[in-house]
Amino acid sequence: MSEPIRVLIAKPGLDGHDRGAKVIARALRDAGMEVIYTGLRQTPEMIAEAALQEDVDVVGLSILSGAHMALVPRIREALNTSDLSDVALLVGGIIPDEDIAVLKAMGVSGVFGPGTSTEDIVLHIRSLMGAKAG
Amino acid sequence: MNDLLSAILAGDRRALARGLTQVENDSPQAAALLDGLFPYTGRAWVIGMTGAPGTGKSSLVTALAKAYRAQGQTVAILAVDPTSPFTGGAILGDRIRMRDLSGDKGVFIRSMATRGSLGGLARATRDAIRLMDAAGFDRILVETVGAGQSEVDIARAAYTTLVIEAPGLGDDVQAIKAGILEIADVLVVNKADRPGADNTVRALRTMLEIGHPASRQAMIRHHGQMVAAPETPDEANLWIPPVIRTVAIDGQGVDELLEAVENHRTHLALEGRRTALERQQTEIEVYERLREALIQRLLAEVPADAIEAILARIVARTLNPQAAVKALLDQYSQKPKQGA
Numbered sequence A: 001m002s003e004p005i006r007v008l009i010a011k012p013g014l015d016g017h018d019r020g021a022k023v024i025a026r027a028l029r030d031a032g033m034e035v036i037y038t039g040l041r042q043t044p045e046m047i048a049e050a051a052l053q054e055d056v057d058v059v060g061l062s063i064l065s066g067a068h069m070a071l072v073p074r075i076r077e078a079l080n081t082s083d084l085s086d087v088a089l090l091v092g093g094i095i096p097d098e099d100i101a102v103l104k105a106m107g108v109s110g111v112f113g114p115g116t117s118t119e120d121i122v123l124h125i126r127s128l129m130g131a132k133a134g
Numbered sequence B: 001m002n003d004l005l006s007a008i009l010a011g012d013r014r015a016l017a018r019g020l021t022q023v024e025n026d027s028p029q030a031a032a033l034l035d036g037l038f039p040y041t042g043r044a045w046v047i048g049m050t051g052a053p054g055t056g057k058s059s060l061v062t063a064l065a066k067a068y069r070a071q072g073q074t075v076a077i078l079a080v081d082p083t084s085p086f087t088g089g090a091i092l093g094d095r096i097r098m099r100d101l102s103g104d105k106g107v108f109i110r111s112m113a114t115r116g117s118l119g120g121l122a123r124a125t126r127d128a129i130r131l132m133d134a135a136g137f138d139r140i141l142v143e144t145v146g147a148g149q150s151e152v153d154i155a156r157a158a159y160t161t162l163v164i165e166a167p168g169l170g171d172d173v174q175a176i177k178a179g180i181l182e183i184a185d186v187l188v189v190n191k192a193d194r195p196g197a198d199n200t201v202r203a204l205r206t207m208l209e210i211g212h213p214a215s216r217q218a219m220i221r222h223h224g225q226m227v228a229a230p231e232t233p234d235e236a237n238l239w240i241p242p243v244i245r246t247v248a249i250d251g252q253g254v255d256e257l258l259e260a261v262e263n264h265r266t267h268l269a270l271e272g273r274r275t276a277l278e279r280q281q282t283e284i285e286v287y288e289r290l291r292e293a294l295i296q297r298l299l300a301e302v303p304a305d306a307i308e309a310i311l312a313r314i315v316a317r318t319l320n321p322q323a324a325v326k327a328l329l330d331q332y333s334q335k336p337k338q339g340a
């Protein structure tokens, strides 16, 4: 039996728009992945805890508030503290170009701006997971 | 003892999460893990929660979990959602309503997709429950969408099954799904703050009066395709499912619901009823696993092109399906298995 890739999609911070996150969730589902959707206003601790309990391969964050430089390092740290340093972290949203390299240096594997096609995200996750199905 | 197993028994949450993935994937390590932890199971009380989409199951799971936490009980939650039959993917969204439970180390939440394989959900659900049980949780709440087989499966894996209704889904006796009485130990009318709740309660009570709860036992056996010895129903021993109104979003009625669940637990604890229920569930499980194992063993011996040839002959109407099965059994099932 194939083992589907499990992805947690979370919206940290205070902005209340989750349309983008839902579009991504559906695209990943349509690509055969199991997507755990946690909803709005997740703290870094909530995200790390959910990632641990759900034993996900990937955590995808949707951040539209501009607070990514503050939130992302805290979330990466919360994941590492929970012994989840091998869980890949992706960030989507409105991210200025100059922040991308900085985020990647913080341990983010992929950054996806507003123009990204969902297909690119699927391909990115598949290449991260290598042999795994889904 | 295997490391993952001892970590799970010691209450390590990461280990539990990984073990759950193994049983979900039916991975080779899962069998050893389940072997090792089986002696540590049987402590937790398993509560199934089923009902139509949107009736408030996840909200009620959260409210009930909070009530148990207030009493000092630890709670594991297994939230099952359907896999898309077209893509094999799934969106598991029950955690959205369980936000209030995060940060509490006495609670563990796991989402699970049905993955659609025949009999696979029942197996994965039972195994996941056993892991959570061995990890030491006092109560295990299992949420499944009330549709067809998953509903029956949950009643076979849980000790107490809650069926959740909500007003506005059609409030007469005809609109309430047949079969509910056979699986429900407690009937819940959630969204009791909404108009029409009284009608739903009345419709359920009417159904209870018409239906005879004793049919439950027979039904479970019937679905398990077992030949059961006839049993004389003993009126005094009957559990009549209570109808409880709740408002999951503000906690109204949740204490009463908890009490109803615990009453059912007490009821089952008496006069060997729990043992009888477990025996019944075990019988179904063993036969299910046996069926699966026999099919796999047989098919392992049949060359793929032989199956193809048989299927082609059936399609061409030169062989009928019954004869095909008989021929397969005659040719392959008698062979003693080397070393097995």
Ligand SMILES: Nc1nc2c(ncn2[C@@H]2O[C@H](COP(=O)(O)OP(=O)(O)OP(=O)(O)O)[C@@H](O)[C@H]2O)c(=O)[nH]1
Binding pocket: B052, B053, B054, B055, B056, B057, B058, B059, B060, B094, B097, B145, B190, B191, B192, B193, B194, B246, B247, B248, B249, B250
């Ligand atoms: N008015 C009212 N709304 C409720 C109540 N319980 C739940 N809801 C709302 O009903 C909607 C569905 O609730 P969920 O808990 O997600 O229902 P569910 O049965 O788990 O849904 P699925 O898992 O999708 O089948 C949400 O918007 C809840 O806020 C209640 O007691 N009263």
Ligand SMILES: [Mg+2]
Binding pocket: B057, B058, B059, B093, B094, B143
């Ligand atoms: Mg739900």
